[in-house]
Amino acid sequence: MTKTLILDGHNDLLSRLWAMNDRGGDSFFAGRAGDISLENCRAGGMAGGFFAIWVPGEVADAPDPMARYRAFPAISVEKAHRVTMEQASILIRMAAARPDAIRLCRTVAEIEAARQVGAFAAILHLEGCEGIGESLDELQVLHAAGLRSLGPVWSRSNIFGHGVPFDCPASPDTGPGLTDAGKRLVVECDRLGVLVDLAHLNEAGFWDVAACSHKPLVSTHSAAHAICPSTRNLTDRQLDAMAERGGLVGLNFGVGFLRPDGIKNPDCPVEVMIRHLDHLMLHLGEGGVALGSDFDGTMIPGWMGSAAGLPLLVAGMERAGYGPDLIARLCWGNWLNLLSRVFTPG
Template structure:
């Protein structure tokens, strides 16, 4: 067993399984290649996290369409609705077929029970709401199925708002924010107890959420713009606003958001992640920072071959002088505290 249990703010397993045609998610349990599998999670202490639904644009024949594009056109609504439901069904089947190993959780109590019983605790998350219409009917269906977290946009525009593109070096202030439909979505998520994820919103959208929502401001997988001037990262002004609401940032493991040069080069030392953690803690406090790996959705450091290597990160935290209590908060406790205040 690893020393620290980890609750992770973001992974893209569901879209990867969908790309691979694994509609049951069975390969997760039988040793799939990739950042996360049951074996890798157990080896590394990955005990739960946010499992994201993500609808790809065109072409669909490659799992990393970001390899050649920085700006993304809108996706077809009917296609997005279909793929959203197909990926949600994968997670539901995984939990139904392997309840001893994998649980779909709707509350912190269910997460803690899953951890105590040795099962991975999964929060169903939607990353970009192209599969949800302006009337929000799909939101209510997904909520009934277990949805407890969503990002109104991915890094492209939709009916709810404007996503921040993948640019470097650049400001996240890239255009308009939420639409009227987006503001209605935010208000309804507050009412339902669905966490709002700011990770792919541009800066105007961030401030719109801050005005409309009464909940803590949260980014499930981002890093510090002061250390890496990628548009996907959060400025100090944004971090300070998050701190004022008791919000939280999960540290993204993507090297393109961590390296000072913004390059997706996996040759990056673990100490660069510690620098970002130090900066985030300085702005958000020790209770406002957690982990948000983006496993199976980005280029992670070369020394981290999979979730099995998460102890290398916690060992680096210890070398940096982080005490056991702080590491436990960063790895698990801060997400639990935040979720108690958002989903219950």
């Protein structure tokens, strides 16, 4: 079994630590139960990734895993401001306490430097911008603190746009796209060199980002709608538009977005993931596909278990005939190339 270096497009560790009131991330280092821990990452070859800030709704608003469709109500701005800062501070504390183990990276050079010394390269991401106001003042502060990636919405509406609900089978064309404030947010992200994530936007929002931004079009954790017709997945038309812009898709490991029936069932063979990778590469090319696990935020295939099981995915790629150069690009190089083009301000 081959252990390959992996840079992952999305995990939800910060919201898990926040919910546990683990404000220093101590359980990450000690070996917490869950997909992501320092031990699991090292065992699986996961050496970098996007750490998402996600503000949960009320308990009553939590998604029903068996529901075919679910829209999510808005959350209060006051709560979003507070929780956004609290979750960002967790990663900042972790990196300050253990720079030997994890580093908050703001540039591609810092990602490479972390890799060279064996530290986890963490990229701070904001999944849903309820914690940012129309003035975008909070964006400036978060960027100064290390934020380098954001999704304007999670799967609920806010002042910037409209998230795509969880539904299958269904089209991602579920309503209006970005608001005027959302369009200003995208333009400012381009100026700052912050990646704009399309993962939870509906189709109208996708095309609005394409019109507002001059950067590559990126979805950090999605899959192919042609295989699993979930609203959260990308249609061939969207993939072709991303290819024209030199964009990238990080493959989501969530079984509800991989299985053709869209059911949350951990019985999801590695061959299903390979089928998605093949379809994405058919449209985006070998340079436009990477990994975006959604660890600690979704139900992953049972055979993988956690980040420690990533070598099993690599072994599946090898059995499918992927050569070592292609595997290295899918697991690390393609993200690095994409970030080198997005993180440049202007």
